[in-house]
Amino acid sequence: xxxxxxxxxxxxxxxxxxxxxxxxxxxxxxxxxxxxxxxxxxxxxxxxxxxxxxxxxxxxxxxxxxxxxxxxxxxxxxxxxxxxxxxxxxxxxxxxxxxxxxxxxxxxxxxxxxxxxxxxxxxxxxxxxxxxxxxxxxx
Numbered sequence: 001x002x003x004x005x006x007x008x009x010x011x012x013x014x015x016x017x018x019x020x021x022x023x024x025x026x027x028x029x030x031x032x033x034x035x036x037x038x039x040x041x042x043x044x045x046x047x048x049x050x051x052x053x054x055x056x057x058x059x060x061x062x063x064x065x066x067x068x069x070x071x072x073x074x075x076x077x078x079x080x081x082x083x084x085x086x087x088x089x090x091x092x093x094x095x096x097x098x099x100x101x102x103x104x105x106x107x108x109x110x111x112x113x114x115x116x117x118x119x120x121x122x123x124x125x126x127x128x129x130x131x132x133x134x135x136x137x138x139x
Contacts, residue, residue, distance in 0.1 A: 001040040003066055005053075008034060016040070025065045031057035036066060039127075046120075046128065084136040086116045091138045100129055 003024045004011045016022040020040075032055055039048040053066070086096045103117040103125040119129040 001038060004037040004039075005034050006037070007032075023065060029055050031055050038066075046122075048126070048128075083116075084119055084133045085138075092133060092136045093138065097130070097133060100125060100133060 001014050001016050001022060002011060003014055005026065008026070008029065010026050012024050012026070014022045014024045034053050034055070035050055036053045037048065037050045040046065084092045084096060086099045089095065100117045100119075105124065105126065117125045117129065119132040122128065
């Protein structure tokens with residue numbers, strides 16, 4: 001699993017137990033509201049979620065601890081090597097990643113290549129799709 005807090009530029013890998021429980025603590029966190037992202041992958045299944053975490057304005061609070069976020073894993077569709085070749089030119093290269101980045105974060109519903117840019121078929125173009133593309137890089 002990876003726990004990220006982009007506003008604080010914090011990211012920590014963590015290993016959950018068999019029931020999915022984990023504890024991760026970020027030290028010296030300023031008071032405020034932060035968006036926390038949790039991504040997990042295991043045996044060909046993955047998922048990502050986000051939630052808001054509030055740190056009160058109190059001298060007693062200097063850390064943020066996160067544990068046991070309910071994140072059901074979903075099966076990730078395997079891709080063929082040529083699926084990452086979005087423009088069908090026989091290579092997985094900068095043109096393909098440019099197309100993928102154009103649709104970054106977009107729900108898959110518009111444009112001729114938007115569905116093709118969603119390499120893992122989870123309904124959104126995100127870091128998982130970039131990772132799959134890089135794994136099939138040919139140029």
